[in-house]
Amino acid sequence: MHHLLQSHFGYQTFRPGQGEVIQSIVSGHSAAAIFPTGAGKSLCYQLSALCLPHLTLVVSPLLALMKDQLEFLQGKGIAAASIDSAQSKAEAQEVMNRVRSGELKILMISVERLNNERFRQFIARVPLSLLVVDEAHCISEWGHNFRPDYLKLPVYMQELAIPQVLLLTATATTAVIEDMGNKLGVQAEDVVLTGFYRPNLDLSVRGVSQHDKLASLIAWLEDKHQHSGIIYVTLQQSAELVAGQLKQQGIAAQAYHAGMSAEDRQQIQQQFMSGASKLIVATIAFGMGIDKSDIRYVAHYDLPKSIENYAQEIGRAGRDGLPSHCLVLANADNLNVLENFVYGDTPEAGAIRYVLEEISQQQGQWQLVLNSLANDANIRLLSLKTLLVYLELLGVIKPAYSYFAEYKFKLPGKSEQQLITRFHGERSDFIEALLQSCDKARTWYTINFDQLEQIYPSDRQRVLTALEYLDGQGLIELQAKTMTQVYQVLNSPYSIEQLLELLTEKFLAKEQSEIKRIHELLAFFTGKSCLSRRLGQYFSDEQLRQNCGHCSVCRGQVALLPEVTPLAPLESFDFEEVSAEIVNKLGHQASSVLISRFLCGLTTPVFTKLRVRKLRGFALFEHYRFARVKDWVDSHLS
Structure with missing residues (x-):
């Protein structure tokens, strides 16, 4: 382990916790690394992958996270790649060929990639040593960023016969750690929690009225804006407004938010990473995957969404260990905006009833396209996925499989006869039947599975394997469209009315839990004890037994929130x-x-x-x- 650490990564010693996690993995155990942001979680899987015989599959929630980690790995001479939606067909095919040949040690994908039938077909034929779940708190309903697709990971792990899992997160409370471990089979003794306190971060909270916020921020930036920093705001228009106001005061700042084009966002991010841009005013769309070591300050112009978000966002400062400053400009004016985001996620009773009635009309199986159902029922996509998970937990439906409803291909520069004569015997007969059964347009052939079954009985699996082979050989150009989820409808003991009541209660409980999280945040920022110590305790870390001595509370500046600006009745x-x-x-x-x-x-x-x-x-x-x-x-x- 130490030899690999030095030869591949150029480090002489492990950071706290890294050695223990890697030792657990190479000893054949599953493990969890609960390290603060910037404390070196990624090395735990990167070095482990070099010790393991087969491929390490890394599930990550965002493309930006994958991109940065891949650049790092490739720079260290480690064979790593990703399959993602930004790639061309040829690029994805090249990565798949490298996986098949055993050349790659690490493959990175988004969690949604596992919903893809073609990808699961492919990866099921590859020996896997380890599943790495980045941002693993997303699997827990008690986490701050619950993603229903993560709940399917235990099933995929079993289906793909992956023997070990490594969970990585910076923000997990005791309840979340326990929940993650239970769902993915990590024993308590293999959970490594290194402590949350970062002595180089100076945490400050100031109670400031909305009217005085900008002046307060400008004064604070006076000796900092020549260095790299991030200012977080809640709304997209606030990012534009604050960046514009800072520019008027002679402080170079760029706005960044999800309303911008992907090209603009990427350009701004690259300028920030290179140091060409020093200050970004951003919504939380900015930051995931930003592994820049010399960010000297992070300011929250608006309240963050939760203590977990706050911890993640300030964790981007001072990763090089040098002193860095974190400021929150706090008032309760924005509290309603934060709460309203939560209320916007709760589906109406009528929308839930629509989904339940759809299920009740099915005979045995229920096929659905998520986006279409979200539009028809008028439920936000994430809330719909959560609703489906609740229905699974209540024993109403059970996921069977997912597939692309439509497969199309064209013959690049070849005739049908040329393709048929490439093969002999039974294979040639199969290709001929495949071509004959397709629904043909001018250049595209659409697979008609039912028609093919009548001409030349073949199960779906065999047809897809053949298509993948032909595509891989460049004999056809294959396209798949319209992801369809298939659920088995179970004999539920509940009536629609009972389910409606149960599900409404569940969503209201989730809503209240999120509202409570916002109020915990406010209590945290206005508390009278050491900010650093309380932050550690929130994340199950009792290692800091005395006050830090350098946060705003330790300096005697307890945040007092101004009166809320009155709104017109x-x-x-x-x-x-x-x-x-x-x-x-x-x-x-x-x-x-x-x-x-x-x-x-x-x-x-x-x-x-x-x-x-x-x-x-x-x-x-x-x-x-x-x-x-x-x-x-x-x-x-x-």
């Missing part, structure tokens, strides 16, 4: 005037929840489809509490 607005356009647009769908979401600026699939952002009244009440707006809307509709 809702009663002073004309309901007909602000809601007429959306009510007209929605027609019979115009419920009080949808009208309230529109007025609070909360998007749903039906709003995207109807393009409501330009309508009068959209986001007019984004700073008002959703529940209060809904009461006001109800009073006018009743």
Whole structure:
């Protein structure tokens, strides 16, 4: 292990925890590394992969995370690659060939890639030593960034016969650590938690009114803005506004948010990484995968979404171990905006009923396309995935498999006869039947599995294997479209009404849990004891037994939040005037929840489809509490 550490990575010693985690993996155990951001979690799988006989498969939530880690590995001469949506067909094919040949040691994919039938076909034929789950807290409902697709990982691990798993995260509370371990089979003794305290980070919280925020930020940046730093805001328009105001004051700043094109975002990120741009004003879209060691400061212009988000975001500062500053400009003005994001994720009872009635009409199997169902039921995609997971846990449905509904191919520069005569005997007969059974357009052949079955009985698996082979040899150019999920419908003991009540309660409990998380955040920032010590305790770390001595609370500056800026009473607005356009647009769908979401600026699939952002009244009440707006809307509709 030490020889590999020196020869491949150029390090003389392991950082705390790394040696123990790698030892667990090379000894044949599954393990978890709970290290703070920037503490070297990635090395745990990178070095382990060199010790293991077969491929290490890394599941990561974002392309940016993969890109940075791949560049690092390739720079160290380690055979690593990714298969991702940004690649061309030829690039993905080249990576697959390297995996098949055994040349690659590490393959990185997004969790969604495992939903892809073609990919699972391919990877099932490759011996795997280790599954690495990056940002592993995403598997837990109690985590701050629950992703339903992560819940399928234990099933995939079993299907693909992967003997070991390594979980990596920086932000896991005791409940989350236990949940992750239970789901993926990591024993408590193989969980390595190194401690959360970063002595080089100076944490400060200031109570500042919305009116005084900019002046306070500019004063704080005076001796810092020549260095690299990030300022986090909640809303996309705030990123543009704050960056523009800083530029007016002579401070070079660039906005970054999800509303920009992918090209613009990539360019800004590259400029920041190279040092050409020093200061980024960003929503949380910026940061995942930013492995820049010399970020000297991180400021939160608006409150972060949770303590976990705060910890992740400040963890991007000072990775080189040098002193770095973290500031939160706190007031409760933005609290309603944060809470409203949570309310926007909770599906309406009518939307849940729509899904339940769809299931009740199925005979044995239920086939669905997620995006179509999200639009039809008017449920946000992530909430729909969560709903399906809840239905699995309640024994209503069971995932059977997923497949592409449509496979198409064309013959690049060849005739049908040329393709048939490339093969002999039974294979030639199969190719002829395949071509004969297809639905043909001018250049594209669409596979008709039913028709093929009648002419030349072949199971779906055999057909797909043949198509992959032909595609790999360059004899056809294959395309797959429309991912379809197939569930087995179980004999549920529940009626639709009982399920509706249970699921509504579950989503409301999740909603309240998220709201509680926001209020814990506020209590954390206004608390009277050491910030560094309390942050460690939140993440199960009791190693810092005394106060840090250098946070704002230790300096005697407990944050006092100013009075909330008063908002105009809702009663002073004309309901007909602000809601007429959306009510007209929605027609019979115009419920009080949808009208309230529109007025609070909360998007749903039906709003995207109807393009409501330009309508009068959209986001007019984004700073008002959703529940209060809904009461006001109800009073006018009743």
